[in-house]
Amino acid sequence: MTPTAIHPKITPIYQTSVFKFDDLDAVQQYFDEPGSRYLYSRNGNPNSDELAAAVNQWEGGAGALATGSGMAAIFAALMTYCQAGDHVLCAADIYGGSAALLNLELSRLGISVSYVPFEELYDLNSHVQPGTKLLLCETMSNPLLRVVNLRAIAEECHRHGVKLVVDNTFATPVITKPLAHGANLVLHSVTKYLAGHSDVTAGAVVAGTPEDAARLRQIGTVFGLTLSPMESWLSVRGMKTLRLRVAAHSYNAQQVAEFLEAHPAVEAVYYPGLPTHPQHVLATGQGHGLFSGMLSFRLPDDAAVVNRFMQRSQRFPFAPSLAGVDSSCSHPLYTSHRALTDEQRADLGITVGLVRLSVGIEPVEELLADLAHALS
Numbered sequence: 594m595t596p597t598a599i600h601p602k603i604t605p606i607y608q609t610s611v612f613k614f615d616d617l618d619a620v621q622q623y624f625d626e627p628g629s630r631y632l633y634s635r636n637g638n639p640n641s642d643e644l645a646a647a648v649n650q651w652e653g654g655a656g657a658l659a660t661g662s663g664m665a666a667i668f669a670a671l672m673t674y675c676q677a678g679d680h681v682l683c684a685a686d687i688y689g690g691s692a693a694l695l696n697l698e699l700s701r702l703g704i705s706v707s708y709v710p711f712e713e714l715y716d717l718n719s720h721v722q723p724g725t726k727l728l729l730c731e732t733m734s735n736p737l738l739r740v741v742n743l744r745a746i747a748e749e750c751h752r753h754g755v756k757l758v759v760d761n762t763f764a765t766p767v768i769t770k771p772l773a774h775g776a777n778l779v780l781h782s783v784t785k786y787l788a789g790h791s792d793v794t795a796g797a798v799v800a801g802t803p804e805d806a807a808r809l810r811q812i813g814t815v816f817g818l819t820l821s822p823m824e825s826w827l828s829v830r831g832m833k834t835l836r837l838r839v840a841a842h843s844y845n846a847q848q849v850a851e852f853l854e855a856h857p858a859v860e861a862v863y864y865p866g867l868p869t870h871p872q873h874v875l876a877t878g879q880g881h882g883l884f885s886g887m888l889s890f891r892l893p894d895d896a897a898v899v900n901r902f903m904q905r906s907q908r909f910p911f912a913p914s915l916a917g918v919d920s921s922c923s924h925p926l927y928t929s930h931r932a933l934t935d936e937q938r939a940d941l942g943i944t945v946g947l948v949r950l951s952v953g954i955e956p957v958e959e960l961l962a963d964l965a966h967a968l969s
């Protein structure tokens with residue numbers, strides 16, 4: 594049987610670092626007709642291209658790059674618009690890794706950063722500098738699930754000639770598509786909901802224009818940020834159930850949030866699906882009535898109380914990541930937000946009693962029973 598007679602329904606894993614050419618004409622074709630062939634997997638591979646196309650389609654973009662991690666995606670996004678001497682604005686509520694990248698690494702390459710408190714995101718007058726190139730924010734923030742009005746932020750950014758880069762990891766394009774609200778780039782830790790099974794580390798960046806997409810691709814190739822065939826394939830498989838999973842995560846998280854809000858041991862619950870959440874109305878409109886599987890809640894500020902909850906829960910193992918089909922819990926102060934200054938943590942209310950749940954897609958009665966036991 595010749596290979597051309599094989600018609601797999603699913604894209605096979607092209608586990609190869611390089612591709613063959615018959616002669617010089619064939620390699621010339623690669624350069625003359627972009628997209629007609631493959632050369633070297635760091636530049637492009639059928640599996641990473643399939644993932645990029647899938648994320649691009651979900652986000653409604655003009656082209657995308659699949660990266661080796663969410664961090665690589667943030668780096669690629671920043672490099673698309675910034676060079677030495679430029680300035681970046683970053684929402685104060687931001688993933689700890691993004692803050693570390695900006696504070697510790699990009700600062701020494703001459704890219705400066707300043708942080709914008711949540712309340713000031715819609716009036717950037719006092720924050721924009723002559724060299725400000727972009728603003729980085731998250732659709733839904735970690736760990737307090739603050740929801741940003743993307744259209745208002747995009748308008749404010751563009752009024753100042755600043756690009757808007759949105760980390761859409763928590764929301765996913767099932768809930769919100771930032772490009773449609775005016776964002777210039779949207780990025781993901783594919784590790785989380787897009788892949789969805791806690792078995793892949795991957796990222797993606799989607800561009801709103803073909804020019805930015807071409808720039809992203811070059812950055813991916815030259816910095817070597819691109820994703821391997823196997824991880825791409827796993828991510829593509831995970832994404833096939835994205836719509837179903839996000840709906841199930843959101844349904845379960847709503848029940849868990851309502852349960853926790855009514856529980857006497859719980860001091861506060863942060864979930865945009867609760868009417869008590871400060872951005873509930875905005876989140877409902879911007880998110881089509883889905884609020885994701887992420888929520889945080891407050892126990893008394895006593896490590897012993899938090900430890901007892903973690904030790905007693907069977908269904909929410911303490912694992913500092915999120916968005917898998919199986920539930921887990923994390924602790925911002927001890928893990929994701931360790932690197933913040935005491936002042937930043939105090940401003941955000943990240944104390945020892947703050948616990949973050951990633952609510953999975955298990956039968957919700959089992960999750961509620963487990964939480965009732967762990968909190969009793």
Ligand SMILES: *Cc1c(COP(=O)(O)O)cnc(C)c1O
Binds near residue numbers: 784
């Ligand atoms: C996890 C995460 C990242 C980093 O992604 P990795 O895949 O771990 O590199 C970036 N942003 C957010 C919001 C995240 O949750």
